[in-house]
């Protein structure tokens with residue numbers, strides 16, 4: 216165990232157990248997640264002085280949920296970068312804590328798209344007509360699955376990536392999900408089953424797509440002083456990077472993601488390299504999302520992602536890079552269509568040694584969480600957080 | 607079956623102070639794009655300033671209407687629509703649909719030409735079809 220100092224620590228993490236919340240409100244899911252994470256840390260609502268959330272709570276920014284929880288805050292941040300918002304919130308919480316703006320930061324997520332019957336990937340997502348891009352994209356079917364599919368097809372064209380290689384991402388996730396009693400899909404699947412599942416948006420099949428689930432999650436990030444008073448393992452945040460990628464004024468290049476810019480910043484800050492990482496949570500909205508990030512994180516050269524993920528290389532215990540050991544968004548949970556929260560939570564479990572024994576990475580003291588939120592071919596955010604077990 | 611296609615109401619189209627000219631020209635079957643008067647580069651989607659150099663003055667110019675498919679997909683749950691990026695001969699890529707084609711036989715790099723498609727609400731949008 217190294218003695219590196221972190222500016223802040225993740226001391227509480229909680230994944231809401233539900234996957235279908237017909238009997239709960241969005242605010243309830245936030246609150247139950249918040250209370251779960253605070254209890255995990257050994258803290259209470261009255262200890263919270265910083266709050267972070269995305270736009271998954273209805274209303275202006277954090278107003279409704281902060282008032283609902285009746286928090287007394289010194290610092291509020293409602294940055295939204297889609298599904299990876301919660302990774303950026305952790306990074307921003309570290310900065311706020313280091314700047315003395317707060318000492319106990321609470322990050323929450325909650326939502327119920329499944330109960331509300333949302334067609335997450337195949338119908339237009341919420342938008343405002345005054346977005347300058349909307350008139351030039353909405354008439355053509357700019358749905359999420361199609362956006363990621365165009366990236367997959369371009370990757371195949373440029374690098375020879377195959378549907379079978381993409382399928383291995385889902386196969387690995389399913390191998391992990393079989394051990395997670397709360398996973399929505401626990402059945403181990405084969406490459407053949409993935410490539411033979413119905414096409415949703417060519418070349419992506421149904422089993423290349425993540426699940427739609429209700430639920431939520433929360434994280435508690437604290438100052439070093441408070442962290443040392445708590446009984447939980449110290450999970451230090453040692454590197455952070457964030458970026459956004461759009462269409463570059465029409466100079467579109469779908470072969471890389473915002474992670475290509477975010478990752479070097481995170482690795483540089485942490486003073487580690489991809490070779491040092493023992494476990495990786497990688498946002499898996501679609502199989503192509505994982506493959507693209509693995510390249511952009513530097514786990515393999517650009518274009519080699521297909522070969523890297525094939526043949527079980529992401530399966531814990533046998534592969535070189537154990538990923539998403541909870542089953543990820545592909546099999547376990549993708550609460551409110553926003554998988555960044557559960558990515559951090561599983562990385563924390565791995566660093567604490569609290570993952571399922573069948574998928575726990577031995578001696579896991581250095582982990583990474585990487586996420587892409589938004590629409591990969593249109594506009595998306597990217598965030599990388601590097602975490603280290605320090606006690 | 608989810609409807610993948612959405613409709614955009616005025617004043618975001620014909621009445622839009624920044625891009626209304628584009629939609630009025632499209633209604634007459636003309637495909638115009640924006641070019642920067644300072645750096646000379648084209649950009650997409652149209653803006654009043656240049657996203658490449660930050661120049662504050664851009665002008666409408668006629669696009670050739672030709673291009674190649676950069677990438678595409680077939681929305682199996684959206685009625686088989688074919689969203690695509692087409693790289694125009696002017697060098698910029700536009701998000702659009704490929705029409706009048708057998709989607710199964712399309713390929714990246716294929717030559718396409720602009721067509722105009724009338725929406726139910728009267729909006730006319732530029733789409734592309736394989737060159738014959």
Ligand SMILES: [Zn+2]
Pocket residue numbers: 642643644645646647656657658659660661
């Ligand atoms: Zn310019």
